[in-house]
Amino acid sequence: FSGMTIGALLLTTAGCGGGAAPAANSGSQGGEAAKIGVISYLTGGGAAYGQAIKEGLDLAAGEINAQGKLKVELIYEDSRGEKTEAINAANKLINKDNVVGIIGPxxxxxxxxxxxxADQAGxxxxxxxxxxxxxxxxxxxxxxNALxxxxAVPQAVEKAISTYNLKKVAVMYSNNNDxxxxxxxxxxxTLKKNGVEIVATETFADKDTDYSAQLTKxxxxxxxxxxxxxxxxxxxLVLKKAREIGITVPFVGTNGFNSPELIKIAGAAADGAIVASPWFPGKQDDKVQKFIADYKAKYNNKIPDQFAAQSYDALYMFASALEKAGSTTDRQKLRDSIANIKDFQGVTGKFAFDEKREPVMNATVLIIKDGQFTELK
Ligand code: 1QQ
Structure with missing residues (x-):
C-alpha cells in the first residue's frame, strides 16, 4: 500500500503543472541536485545519435558538478527511436522521478x-x-537548441546549386519519419524557389535495406x-548503392547526414555528401578546441560530432537557466529562464531564442571528402 500512496502523491504533484512544482529550494551553494531527465535513442538502428548525445551530456554534467555552483543529476531513459517509448519515458520522468526538466528526445x-x-505537465x-x-x-x-x-537545408541546397551549377535534381526521402x-x-x-527542376521524387521507409529500384530509376x-x-x-545504404550503380554526382542530405556513422557505414561512398551543421570541429575557437580536447580525453580519443556538441551546449543552457531561476525544482521558473536565454555562447556558436522560441544560430555547409567532414567553401 505504501508504494501506491507514494505513486499517487507524485501523480498529484505532477498533475498540477509547472506552477505547482515542489517548493523551491536554494539550488545553488550545496543545495539538492537538479534532477534532469534525458530521453535518448540509445539502442537500435540509430543509436549512434543517442550515444553521442549521452557522451556530450555526461561530459558537461561532470564539468558542471566539478565547478561546484550547481549539482545536476541526469536520469536516462532509452526511447529506441520509438514514439511510444518516448511517451512512456516522459511520463516516468515527470511523474515518478519528478525531474525539473527533460533533455531530448x-x-x-x-x-x-x-x-x-511534458507541456501539459508544465x-x-x-x-x-x-x-x-x-x-x-x-x-x-x-x-x-538544434538548428x-x-x-539548415536551404543553406546546404543553395550552396550545392551554386557550387555545382545544378539544373536538375532527384530527391529521395523516408516517408514514415516525421x-x-x-x-x-x-x-x-528550396529547389522550386531556385528554379531547379526535380526530375524524380522517390520514397522509402525507415529500416528499408534495398534501394535498387529507386536508384535505378x-x-x-x-x-x-x-x-x-x-x-x-x-x-x-542509399549512398553505397548509388555509387555501386555509377551515380557519382554530389548528394545533399538533411540533419541525419551529420553523424560520422554515415561515413563509417558508407565508407568511400559517402564522399561528395553535403550537409549544413552548426558544428564544425575545425573551427579555430578556444571554447571549441577545449571541448574537443576534453571529449577526446574522456572518450578514447574520439572526436565529438554535432550531436555531442549540441547536447553539451544544452546541458550548460539548463545549468545557467537553473542558476538564474534560483531553484533546482521549480519547473515554471526553469521554463521562463530558458525562454529568456539571449546571449549564450556554446561550442556550436552564439545562441538565442527568438520570440517563437526558435533558435537563432549559424550553420556551416560541410562536404565529406576522403572520409572527413570539411567546410564547403
Ligand atoms: C530529427 C533529426 C534527426 C536527424 C535526429 C537524429 O534531425 O529527428 O529532428
Whole structure:
C-alpha cells in the first residue's frame, strides 16, 4: 500500500503543472541536485545519435558538478527511436522521478509524441537534435537548441546549386519519419524557389535495406545531384548503392547526414555528401578546441560530432537557466529562464531564442571528402 500512496502523491504533484512544482529550494551553494531527465535513442538502428548525445551530456554534467555552483543529476531513459517509448519515458520522468526538466528526445517524431505530455505537465523539455518544422509550436514548455531544417537545408541546397551549377535534381526521402518528411518539404521548396527542376521524387521507409529500384530509376534520368532526407542507417545504404550503380554526382542530405556513422557505414561512398551543421570541429575557437580536447580525453580519443556538441551546449543552457531561476525544482521558473536565454555562447556558436522560441544560430555547409567532414567553401 505504501508504494501506491507514494505513486499517487507524485501523480498529484505532477498533475498540477509547472506552477505547482515542489517548493523551491536554494539550488545553488550545496543545495539538492537538479534532477534532469534525458530521453535518448540509445539502442537500435540509430543509436549512434543517442550515444553521442549521452557522451556530450555526461561530459558537461561532470564539468558542471566539478565547478561546484550547481549539482545536476541526469536520469536516462532509452526511447529506441520509438514514439511510444518516448511517451512512456516522459511520463516516468515527470511523474515518478519528478525531474525539473527533460533533455531530448532524439527524433522530431518522438518529440511530436512526448513534447505535448511534458507541456501539459508544465515540465520544460528541450530537444538537442530535433530539427523538423513545428517543434516549439507544440507548446510553451517545448524547446530545441538544434538548428531547424528550415534554416539548415536551404543553406546546404543553395550552396550545392551554386557550387555545382545544378539544373536538375532527384530527391529521395523516408516517408514514415516525421522529421525526414519535413526535411524533404524544405528541400523541395528550396529547389522550386531556385528554379531547379526535380526530375524524380522517390520514397522509402525507415529500416528499408534495398534501394535498387529507386536508384535505378534515378540513374536513368542523369540528375546533376541527388538530395536525400533520412537518418544515417538508410542514407548510408542509399549512398553505397548509388555509387555501386555509377551515380557519382554530389548528394545533399538533411540533419541525419551529420553523424560520422554515415561515413563509417558508407565508407568511400559517402564522399561528395553535403550537409549544413552548426558544428564544425575545425573551427579555430578556444571554447571549441577545449571541448574537443576534453571529449577526446574522456572518450578514447574520439572526436565529438554535432550531436555531442549540441547536447553539451544544452546541458550548460539548463545549468545557467537553473542558476538564474534560483531553484533546482521549480519547473515554471526553469521554463521562463530558458525562454529568456539571449546571449549564450556554446561550442556550436552564439545562441538565442527568438520570440517563437526558435533558435537563432549559424550553420556551416560541410562536404565529406576522403572520409572527413570539411567546410564547403
Ligand atoms: C530529427 C533529426 C534527426 C536527424 C535526429 C537524429 O534531425 O529527428 O529532428
Amino acid at each position: 532524439t527524433l522530431s517524431g518522438e518529440m511530436f509524441a512526448a513534447g505535448p505530455i 515540465v520544460p523539455i528541450m530537444g538537442t537534435s530535433t530539427t523538423a518544422e513545428g517543434i516549439p509550436a507544440l507548446g510553451n514548455f517545448v524547446f530545441r 531547424p531544417e528550415f534554416l 522529421w525526414a518528411v519535413s526535411g524533404y518539404k524544405t528541400i523541395e521548396s 534515378i540513374a536513368a534520368l542523369k540528375p546533376d545531384a541527388v538530395m536525400v532526407s533520412s537518418l544515417y542507417q538508410e542514407a548510408s
